[in-house]
Amino acid sequence: MGSTSLSFASRNEHRAWLAANAALPEGFRVATTRVEFTPVEAPKPSAMTLSLIALDEPTDKFAAVFTKNAFPGAPVVVGRRRLAAETLGAVLVNTKVSNVCAPGGVEASERLCAETARLIGLPSGESVLPSSTGVIGWRLPVDAMAAALPRLAGGLSRGSALPLAEGIVTTDLYPKLRSAPACGGRVLGVAKGAGMIEPNLATMLVFILTDVAVPRALLRDLLPRAVNATFNRISIDSDTSTSDTVALLSSGKAPFSEGKNAGEFEAALRRVCGDLAEDVVRNGEGVRHVIRVSVTGATDDAAAVALGKAVVNAPLFKCAVAGNDANVGRLVQAIGKCAGAAGLDVSGLRASLGGVEIFADGEFRLDRAKEEALAAHLRGAELYASAPGADGVFRPPVDFPRHERRVEAEVSLGAGPGRAVVLGGDLTHEYVSENADSRS
Amino acid sequence: MGSTSLSFASRNEHRAWLAANAALPEGFRVATTRVEFTPVEAPKPSAMTLSLIALDEPTDKFAAVFTKNAFPGAPVVVGRRRLAAETLGAVLVNTKVSNVCAPGGVEASERLCAETARLIGLPSGESVLPSSTGVIGWRLPVDAMAAALPRLAGGLSRGSALPLAEGIVTTDLYPKLRSAPACGGRVLGVAKGAGMIEPNLATMLVFILTDVAVPRALLRDLLPRAVNATFNRISIDSDTSTSDTVALLSSGKAPFSEGKNAGEFEAALRRVCGDLAEDVVRNGEGVRHVIRVSVTGATDDAAAVALGKAVVNAPLFKCAVAGNDANVGRLVQAIGKCAGAAGLDVSGLRASLGGVEIFADGEFRLDRAKEEALAAHLRGAELYASAPGADGVFRPPVDFPRHERRVEAEVSLGAGPGRAVVLGGDLTHEYVSENADSRS
Numbered sequence: 097m098g099s100t101s102l103s104f105a106s107r108n109e110h111r112a113w114l115a116a117n118a119a120l121p122e123g124f125r126v127a128t129t130r131v132e133f134t135p136v137e138a139p140k141p142s143a144m145t146l147s148l149i150a151l152d153e154p155t156d157k158f159a160a161v162f163t164k165n166a167f168p169g170a171p172v173v174v175g176r177r178r179l180a181a182e183t184l185g186a187v188l189v190n191t192k193v194s195n196v197c198a199p200g201g202v203e204a205s206e207r208l209c210a211e212t213a214r215l216i217g218l219p220s221g222e223s224v225l226p227s228s229t230g231v232i233g234w235r236l237p238v239d240a241m242a243a244a245l246p247r248l249a250g251g252l253s254r255g256s257a258l259p260l261a262e263g264i265v266t267t268d269l270y271p272k273l274r275s276a277p278a279c280g281g282r283v284l285g286v287a288k289g290a291g292m293i294e295p296n297l298a299t300m301l302v303f304i305l306t307d308v309a310v311p312r313a314l315l316r317d318l319l320p321r322a323v324n325a326t327f328n329r330i331s332i333d334s335d336t337s338t339s340d341t342v343a344l345l346s347s348g349k350a351p352f353s354e355g356k357n358a359g360e361f362e363a364a365l366r367r368v369c370g371d372l373a374e375d376v377v378r379n380g381e382g383v384r385h386v387i388r389v390s391v392t393g394a395t396d397d398a399a400a401v402a403l404g405k406a407v408v409n410a411p412l413f414k415c416a417v418a419g420n421d422a423n424v425g426r427l428v429q430a431i432g433k434c435a436g437a438a439g440l441d442v443s444g445l446r447a448s449l450g451g452v453e454i455f456a457d458g459e460f461r462l463d464r465a466k467e468e469a470l471a472a473h474l475r476g477a478e479l480y481a482s483a484p485g486a487d488g489v490f491r492p493p494v495d496f497p498r499h500e501r502r503v504e505a506e507v508s509l510g511a512g513p514g515r516a517v518v519l520g521g522d523l524t525h526e527y528v529s530e531n532a533d534s535r536s
Numbered sequence: 537m538g539s540t541s542l543s544f545a546s547r548n549e550h551r552a553w554l555a556a557n558a559a560l561p562e563g564f565r566v567a568t569t570r571v572e573f574t575p576v577e578a579p580k581p582s583a584m585t586l587s588l589i590a591l592d593e594p595t596d597k598f599a600a601v602f603t604k605n606a607f608p609g610a611p612v613v614v615g616r617r618r619l620a621a622e623t624l625g626a627v628l629v630n631t632k633v634s635n636v637c638a639p640g641g642v643e644a645s646e647r648l649c650a651e652t653a654r655l656i657g658l659p660s661g662e663s664v665l666p667s668s669t670g671v672i673g674w675r676l677p678v679d680a681m682a683a684a685l686p687r688l689a690g691g692l693s694r695g696s697a698l699p700l701a702e703g704i705v706t707t708d709l710y711p712k713l714r715s716a717p718a719c720g721g722r723v724l725g726v727a728k729g730a731g732m733i734e735p736n737l738a739t740m741l742v743f744i745l746t747d748v749a750v751p752r753a754l755l756r757d758l759l760p761r762a763v764n765a766t767f768n769r770i771s772i773d774s775d776t777s778t779s780d781t782v783a784l785l786s787s788g789k790a791p792f793s794e795g796k797n798a799g800e801f802e803a804a805l806r807r808v809c810g811d812l813a814e815d816v817v818r819n820g821e822g823v824r825h826v827i828r829v830s831v832t833g834a835t836d837d838a839a840a841v842a843l844g845k846a847v848v849n850a851p852l853f854k855c856a857v858a859g860n861d862a863n864v865g866r867l868v869q870a871i872g873k874c875a876g877a878a879g880l881d882v883s884g885l886r887a888s889l890g891g892v893e894i895f896a897d898g899e900f901r902l903d904r905a906k907e908e909a910l911a912a913h914l915r916g917a918e919l920y921a922s923a924p925g926a927d928g929v930f931r932p933p934v935d936f937p938r939h940e941r942r943v944e945a946e947v948s949l950g951a952g953p954g955r956a957v958v959l960g961g962d963l964t965h966e967y968v969s970e971n972a973d974s975r976s
Binding site: 139166201419434458 | 605607637638639641671672673674778855866868869871872880894895899902903928964965968969971
């Protein structure tokens, strides 16, 4: 996962790279617009971005996976119904209000889908997939959104997916867009998400567009597998969004032969998902260090994922990493917490951090020289130095990926063939600043 | 749990209350001393506090529960053996180094036990229970500790348990001591612990002393039940210490009749455990709001505990509370994350915060007036205002419990008879400051 990390010297360089890699696959158009409104639940005016993805012709080749949270948003409820639809012709996305368990939420989503369908010439709202992210509990400002739809539909254009990548983000530091060639066409993905991220079946909003004419049944086989190996193995804060959605649409413009091209397409899909997953972590809320835990020798892959997640979700280890403090005791504590609760055999644990062995044969392997090497590894993986603003608020000083380095933990158990790579981040003042009053 | 919260106007008032309630049960003496040392693993000198609890005569009436972390500390390994010992005559406690998976850790613990036994006239080290808290991975400075034991043993005195309560704390803001009368004698408990706290079978170090002559078998029945209903239902940061220990010792000085006194003793034990558990949360690392989640109508008590833990461990909800932001969407997200992963039925969810209904019949029940009432509830429960020092480090400005108020969440599921009360805290800059470089 994340084999092609990105690293840039400046925001401009990053944006230039994005623009150069943003070509929309054939058969798609996108548009975005801003909508101002005042929430029913809050006294202050607010604003959202509406984005639209439209296919030149409705397609039967689409797949989607959604959150496992027991309180899914209305767009997820509607989206699950759409999986049974014959064709899909558009995706309508809004930020700021996630439309989760809000009174009349499903009706609001359906009304916007129907209005969108009418404007772009689709037979009915059944051909539009709705998708929302933002505050949980607020109602969608349907009238303001409906009023903006004509200018949104009027702005649809081919060429670049970058406006879409920029339109769907919220607390993200930068847009996330990845692509790969495949079978004479392309696979392009955009992702939104920086917090409330521990996917339990897909996280955040991710839209993957391709012109390769992969049949519907195969898409629905390949997508969950790719998601499981990528988005389901990252965690920024262990919280699972009520809106998580990964949707994959094919315009069918590039011919596809299942016998000849399936492996190539799957590899491209996996690469785009893996790269986007790493992008999501690297610009996660308050993330100053990306932590990569490679687990081998677990009884099975599920146990390996659980152990990796336990490490990247352990608040004390995450804080230690934030402080460039190689408190590896907290790493082993996290493994032991998970193993103790799940009854896993960890008697053969060997662990290293940054290539330095820290634990073997039931004992720590530490000395002062190693401590210094470990601290240097952490300092080298820091994305930026932490400092509060004049108002006491901690904000990341960079809005592009400055380097591709990670805190590299290797955990081997010697108990079986199970393995997994899990990505997460540290726990920082920037995370607390971002989330202690994010609605105001 | 925590029916008798404490609230004081000043540090002096708090310390006076502690002193007035610290009378040692008959048959016990305590002492503490400071030990300076330089860890093998770190370049800087350090210091620990050694504490000793001694019984006038060895007792067969003792019980203990230990961490379920798969990498228990050496003192936990030794402590589990001690459960088989005929009698116990002393407990030796040190801070700063937890002696977890350190080379030669068990031998180090045993050597200190043997030395202690020799000094206070016990037959062997088998009669001494060792207990350590502190950095995971470092080795115990055995020689420096052994050299300090004579002055520790020489300082044993009756009267007050306050030196013990003060001796065992580390990042705790204040000592934690609770007591209750029982069966003509007393139950007194002291606790240490402020971080790495989500007990999975007891948390932190807790020593409970009583003079009531409850038989060994009954003590070993009552203690796990009390711990399960109290310490196992709190979480400061979801991390499970490798050293968690709750030990209960009776000097047997006050007569006990199982038929007549069992209920009274159990109630006193439960009260001391519940009060100490709330004390641990209220002075948890960085805790500015105590959060109390009362779950009813779950399929069983275990499901109720899991849901309550999911709420108090959800980083985004914890951050919102820290910012006095009544982002109840994050509360419902946490319930949905747990329910979705565990397959729990939450279709009948009703939830309130501070007595204000926020969710019923599958929908949020929010408006501006409620939002204001919710924010006022959060502000009222804040323990202190957050502000960084001149060096940018966030430190709690109080070292006593200033009030007893909590953020009160009520969650009812209508799915069965299961219920639980779970206590936790918010996620703050103070927590990050405390833990981003706690070893330096």
